[in-house]
Amino acid sequence: MLFFNKPKKNPEQENYDAQDIIRKANYRALQILEGSNIFSKGLRKDMKQSIDKLSHTLLDTYKQTIEEEKERNIKTIEDVSGQVRQELVKEIYDFKETLHKETLGSRELVETKLNEEYEKIKRELTLYKESEMKKIDNKIYEIVIRAVKESVGKTLDVQDHQEIIMKSLEDSKREGLF
Numbered sequence: 001m002l003f004f005n006k007p008k009k010n011p012e013q014e015n016y017d018a019q020d021i022i023r024k025a026n027y028r029a030l031q032i033l034e035g036s037n038i039f040s041k042g043l044r045k046d047m048k049q050s051i052d053k054l055s056h057t058l059l060d061t062y063k064q065t066i067e068e069e070k071e072r073n074i075k076t077i078e079d080v081s082g083q084v085r086q087e088l089v090k091e092i093y094d095f096k097e098t099l100h101k102e103t104l105g106s107r108e109l110v111e112t113k114l115n116e117e118y119e120k121i122k123r124e125l126t127l128y129k130e131s132e133m134k135k136i137d138n139k140i141y142e143i144v145i146r147a148v149k150e151s152v153g154k155t156l157d158v159q160d161h162q163e164i165i166m167k168s169l170e171d172s173k174r175e176g177l178f
Contacts, residue, residue, distance in 0.1 A: 018062045081134045141165060 029051050144165045145158075 002137055015063065015066055019059065026051060028057055137169065140169060
């Protein structure tokens with residue numbers, strides 16, 4: 001099975017595997033060279049240097065490829081993070097707007113209810129005040145009639161008494177006595 005057909009691993013594991021393959025290839029090449037009587041020592045040395053150089057070149061290329069892949073992955077993660085951040089900011093803004101609208105709606109509803117209750121209480125107080133004023137007026141009439149009857153006696157009739165009392169009460173109201 002070829003190295004390139006293997007399933008992807010993490011970059012560190014792939015780096016280790018690549019270095020292992022290169023070490024094994026170097027070792028096998030050295031075994032072949034040492035076992036061969038055809039090559040001279042100088043030629044073997046040159047081949048060993050060429051193989052070492054090729055191994056380092058392959059390793060450097062592989063490291064560069066891993067680094068480029070790592071950079072692409074980091075960029076992809078940053079792009080996704082930026083998109084998530086934008087979506088999150090939009091959702092927070094939408095939530096804030098919805099909350100603001102609902103708060104204003106609730107505030108207007110409460111304000112309307114308070115105004116209605118205020119007007120209702122105001123009407124009830126006005127009716128109560130008028131009722132109490134009528135009661136006070138009736139009590140005053142009774143007191144004045146009794147006082148007039150006792151002091152004036154029988155010289156004025158009841159109709160005249162009421163007119164005098166009504167005029168006296170109206171004058172008192174205008175002057176702000178009650």
